[in-house]
Amino acid sequence: MAAPFTEDELIARCFAPVAGPGALGLRDDAALLTPPEGHDLVATTDALVAGVHFFAQDPAAEIARKALRVNVSDLAAKGADPLGFLLALALPPDVTAEWLMEFSRGLGEDAASYGIQLLGGDTVKTPGPLTISVTALGSVPRGRMVPRTGARAGDRLYVSGTIGDAAIGLQLRLGKGPEGLSDSARARLLERYLVPRPRHALRHAMRDFASGGMDVSDGLVGDLTKMLRVSSVSARIHLADAPMSNAAREAIALDAALFDIAVTGGDDYELLASVPPGGAAAFEAAASAAGVPVACIGEAIAGEAAPVFIGRDGVPKKFARGSFSHF
């Protein structure tokens, strides 16, 4: 290893403590998992590259958390209970023992929090930037996965938590934030960018009540447009109803252009849920019981026209870029 540990040391010191029973001590070619009877398996992969999806100088533990949490967010959107994950890690030559120990500490803490065991992985060297691919596996009772294609005309469209904090946080991180922001607002927005808070707690409300769902990773406007398009429905969305934190509102009050960034920027890791009207009250109650605020931002309507997004001035908006794209 160009890095400070041999492969055996890396496994023993960093990853074995995070591994679950299916990992077979991380000493086999493969992991073993017995899916719960009568359940479907849900699988998702997200790759993160230093300098593209996070800053290389971010704390190692927070990088690990982000890599795992973006996948936990996808499982939650599908109504799935986490089972385990596999980690492919391409390490640049300058990685240190301390970095690896911190990375695995953050990973282990989050794995425990979300009840998702490390099943296996692969660690390789790269002459390029740190690259992390996580494949997460979860389960749902058979036939109960919440599909992205499931929104139906008449469904209420909900979004969890608050939108735009991470996108404004990234602006601050890039030195482009507004003058005069309070320290507490700044700290909150930066923190939301650094470490997503996936809506794991909402997963059962999703599978019990949502006909369609996805997580908001590439911006509210773009992701909602995607979900409605693949569901073959349309909508009128009042963006003034998009839930925002006090910190985001404070930033937008200082620079109105941040509003568009908030509703189109990425890294929210909130959930979009399309809920039939008969289930709306029960969905709201279940979300409340789970401690996750949800806000209704519109209703799906028949037709395949692109959704109309009404701005804060009451006028339909066009976005130059509806969605954050990692490409």
Added chain:
Amino acid sequence: MAAPFTEDELIARCFAPVAGPGALGLRDDAALLTPPEGHDLVATTDALVAGVHFFAQDPAAEIARKALRVNVSDLAAKGADPLGFLLALALPPDVTAEWLMEFSRGLGEDAASYGIQLLGGDTVKTPGPLTISVTALGSVPRGRMVPRTGARAGDRLYVSGTIGDAAIGLQLRLGKGPEGLSDSARARLLERYLVPRPRHALRHAMRDFASGGMDVSDGLVGDLTKMLRVSSVSARIHLADAPMSNAAREAIALDAALFDIAVTGGDDYELLASVPPGGAAAFEAAASAAGVPVACIGEAIAGEAAPVFIGRDGVPKKFARGSFSHF
């Protein structure tokens, strides 16, 4: 996308044709898989980096095949039937439409050959080298996965196919091969390095007869040492019995130093099987029926001493580097 396709185009033109029904058209956050009743799931991940695990200028279709096949090899070693795979692809800025079309063509052909559907994935940009992570999922009847830890004293130790072709092929690729090698031998050795031939056909013989198994990806000496160590057994191995192709024999006849490279170099993607003596004849018959040659290279013996490798001169050998390491 910095690259020639938008994400939608990339999915539609390259990956949708490779996707299976569980991929939900590659339009969801996650894939859906119903594992066969009464089966365990086997999961494995391998990451490949351009310039580390393959040459960036290799044909795109062959790079795709290698990325998938190294995972198919792991499933075969565990006795697992392939179900599906997820692909995380980090693309450098200079990737072209032609490259992506060729990559997906190679991937699709192999996915069909091995009966493994593309379930989902993630495509991101990287300023670094092309990086490919594949997570493959397979299934075995419950409790029947072949563990690496399963070798027992008295077991016969088998290796499939031929050892060393790829390692000698890499030497040729690096311009370090022997003078005077025939064109046909050169072509065969180079081809074995470029594209592994995983022993997919041997998977049922493995699960029916092997007590322990793994694939040989990091060199025969190193990988067999690993398998015996985690199984808490030892062995005496006659390296003269390691099966070699005529092409490898021809190269070694020209440069005797290539023998050590053949038995310690990586990228064989053959299978090691530890088979109880009572099942040895049946294992050999099953392998023969599957069209895969297997050779017995020794017997596991009681004790936790490191295995002894007897060289071609009849004297126990020490290897400076028992195993190829990607670190």
